[in-house]
Amino acid sequence: MVTISKLVIGVLALQGAFIEHQKALANCGVESIQVRKPEQLEEIKGLIIPGGESTTMGKLMHQFDLFEPILNLAHKGVPIFGTCAGMIMLAKDIVGSNQPRLGLMDIAVERNAFGRQVESFEVDLNVPELGEEPLRAIFIRAPYIKSASSNVQVMATFQDKIVLARQGKFLAAAFHPELTNDLRLHKYFLNMID
Incomplete structure (x- = not known):
């Protein structure tokens, strides 16, 4: 495992x-860079694709020629964490959509599955991989995983819908862990790095 400070x-x-x-990564003691160009992917040990x-x-990923470099990164075994839109x-x-996507996880997602922006909510999730204490999750126009292959590890559900999953070096959350002070999910992602 890589030393977190490096x-x-x-x-x-x-x-x-x-x-x-x-900010969450800084609170974990880890340096981060904003990625907008392919060359910025060269020195990183992990990638987060945020909500939006x-x-x-x-x-925008097409416009900035980021699709192929991110796929190359994934094929090299670099962990990728997608939250909300990142998932x-x-x-x-993607149910009912042929929009561009990376297609790295064997999952089908339903967009805006919990309603509109005004129907955003917070809930406690049980995530055994993070310990006994529930994880506070903020859902904003959130998707969910409608189906997942057997090689996908379901980590959390809400109302019988999959909202947190892992497949090898890929981690996907339907919610926004960066909007709480709980760093456990970011630390879990960091521990996925060789």
Whole structure:
């Protein structure tokens, strides 16, 4: 395992809550950089794809020529953590949509599955991998995982919907862990790094 202080984590900074992820990483004692260009991916040990608007994110990733370099990063075994829209970008299938996506996880996601912005909510989730204390999760126009292959580890559900999952070096959350003070999920991601 890499010493945490020597890690540099990239946070895709095209839109969304990238600054909040950087603050969470700083609170974990880890350096981060904002990624907007392919060359910024070269020195990172992990990548976070934040929430935002997934169709816009996909268009911007094409515009900035980031799709292929991120896929190359994934094929090299660099861990990737997607939150909210980031989860949609990691999915192989998006229900009712052919929008651009990375397609790295064997999951099908439903966009805006919990309603509109005004129906945002917070809830405590049981995540055994993070210990006994529940994880406070903030859902904002959140997706959920409608189906997952057997090689996907379901880590948390809400109302019988999968909201946190892992497949190898990929971690996907339907909610926004960067908007709370609980660093356990970011630390879990950091521990996925060789």
